[in-house]
Amino acid sequence: MSTLKSKILVVATDLFQTRGINSTGVDTIVAVAGTTKMTLYKYFTSKENLILEVLKKGHDDFQSWLSEKLNTSSKKPSEKLLKLFEFIEEWVTSPSFRGMGFIKASAEFPNEESPVHQLSSEQSREFRQYICSLAADANIKDAEGLALQLSLLFEGAVQAEQMKRGSGAMKYAKKASKILIDGALAD
Amino acid sequence: MSTLKSKILVVATDLFQTRGINSTGVDTIVAVAGTTKMTLYKYFTSKENLILEVLKKGHDDFQSWLSEKLNTSSKKPSEKLLKLFEFIEEWVTSPSFRGMGFIKASAEFPNEESPVHQLSSEQSREFRQYICSLAADANIKDAEGLALQLSLLFEGAVQAEQMKRGSGAMKYAKKASKILIDGALAD
DNA sequence: AAATATATATACAGACCTGTATATATGCTG
DNA sequence: CAGCATATATACAGGTCTGTATATATATTT
Numbered sequence: 001m002s003t004l005k006s007k008i009l010v011v012a013t014d015l016f017q018t019r020g021i022n023s024t025g026v027d028t029i030v031a032v033a034g035t036t037k038m039t040l041y042k043y044f045t046s047k048e049n050l051i052l053e054v055l056k057k058g059h060d061d062f063q064s065w066l067s068e069k070l071n072t073s074s075k076k077p078s079e080k081l082l083k084l085f086e087f088i089e090e091w092v093t094s095p096s097f098r099g100m101g102f103i104k105a106s107a108e109f110p111n112e113e114s115p116v117h118q119l120s121s122e123q124s125r126e127f128r129q130y131i132c133s134l135a136a137d138a139n140i141k142d143a144e145g146l147a148l149q150l151s152l153l154f155e156g157a158v159q160a161e162q163m164k165r166g167s168g169a170m171k172y173a174k175k176a177s178k179i180l181i182d183g184a185l186a187d
Numbered sequence: 188m189s190t191l192k193s194k195i196l197v198v199a200t201d202l203f204q205t206r207g208i209n210s211t212g213v214d215t216i217v218a219v220a221g222t223t224k225m226t227l228y229k230y231f232t233s234k235e236n237l238i239l240e241v242l243k244k245g246h247d248d249f250q251s252w253l254s255e256k257l258n259t260s261s262k263k264p265s266e267k268l269l270k271l272f273e274f275i276e277e278w279v280t281s282p283s284f285r286g287m288g289f290i291k292a293s294a295e296f297p298n299e300e301s302p303v304h305q306l307s308s309e310q311s312r313e314f315r316q317y318i319c320s321l322a323a324d325a326n327i328k329d330a331e332g333l334a335l336q337l338s339l340l341f342e343g344a345v346q347a348e349q350m351k352r353g354s355g356a357m358k359y360a361k362k363a364s365k366i367l368i369d370g371a372l373a374d
Numbered sequence: 375a376a377a378t379a380t381a382t383a384t385a386c387a388g389a390c391c392t393g394t395a396t397a398t399a400t401g402c403t404g
Numbered sequence: 405c406a407g408c409a410t411a412t413a414t415a416c417a418g419g420t421c422t423g424t425a426t427a428t429a430t431a432t433t434t
Binding site: 017018019020022023103104106107108109110111117120121124145148149151152153154155156157159160162163164169172173175176179180183 | 204205206207209210290291293294295296297298304307308311332335336338339340341342343344346347349350351356359360362363366367370
């Protein structure tokens with residue numbers, strides 16, 4: 001991928017999170033990225049297309065980082081499940097963390113027919129399904145129920161972190177997740 | 188309060204949730220409310236002022252409804268705490284539910300210096316503190332910790348409901364809350 | 375009926391936004 | 405050096421937005 005395209009994606013990711021998606025104009029993005037609108041519209045067909053690519057990249061980066069961490073951490077499914085929020089916390093508290101795109105995007109694009117909303121919704125579902133597969137591997141009875149609960153904790157904590165950086169919300173989400181997982185494992 | 192002012196508040200609340208705050212122009216609001224811009228700007232000094240009043244009304248309505256429900260439901264603090272998510276679920280699944288304003292607003296106004304963000308942040312804190320007082324009354328040891336965890340569940344579930352109406356997320360948040368509260372009461 | 379407060383209708387200024395058009399510059403390849 | 409792809413600089417068309425100005429209508433009160 002072109003370095004300019006990559007630069008635009010990084011800058012847009014940052015600005016969308018810190019200033020909002022609709023409130024960030026393409027002029028601002030190219031100015032910060034040190035390029036011009038002509039170049040941006042060469043790599044992205046529209047602003048909506050840019051938003052979608054930003055979302056895709058953010059989600060893919062997170063998912064592959066997380067899977068890799070979990071796969072190398074342990075082979076025992078129940079241990080993987082218990083380590084889930086350890087790694088999530090590590091990701092969220094890293095200085096480069098800029099929020100989860102799909103949470104902000106779904107708030108800014110509430111119309112269900114909007115492609116941005118649809119992608120956000122799909123990413124949320126994908127993540128929940130990933131947790132569900134971890135839970136199922138660990139022989140949790142109601143894997144779907146636990147996965148939903150854990151994803152609620154996750155999304156709530158990200159929301160809290162986005163509202164106030166360094167709130168430590170994920171630490172408490174982690175503690176809560178341990179209680180919920182232990183309970184589900186005992187069932 | 189003037190009936191027109193009240194009508195504008197109701198319509199704005201609805202449109203902000205269904206179309207987004209920044210994406211909803213005052214022209215649309217007055218058209219749906221069946222009035223004109225001149226009237227809107229008589230009752231609200233600016234669009235930002237309207238947003239703030241919408242947030243205040245939404246939060247006040249929810250908080251007073253919830254306190255009243257809890258106060259008439261039981262006198263035993265631990266029972267009140269356990270009934271918390273029962274009533275929250277009742278509120279969220281009612282047909283007139285249009286999302287929690289402060290959750291959407293904090294996503295659309297991420298700048299911490301924005302008055303809208305500040306009010307959202309304050310309302311989130313206020314709600315958490317209310318839960319904390321319930322927990323403290325029930326002699327929970329780490330009342331603040333539990334309150335934060337429950338508020339994460341709450342915000343995550345509202346987020347999920349906003350993303351997809353009728354997702355039933357609050358039902359699972361309620362189940363999770365019971366586990367967390369029972370655990371904290373046993374400590 | 376006259377006076378006053380309230381609401382409407384409509385137009386517009388100024389700002390911002392997306393996406394494109396046009397012309398120029400830069401760097402790489404043959 | 406010549407040719408070509410890539411990036412820049414800049415201007416602008418057409419749209420949307422907020423907030424205001426101006427003129428008119430309606431309803432209540434005196």
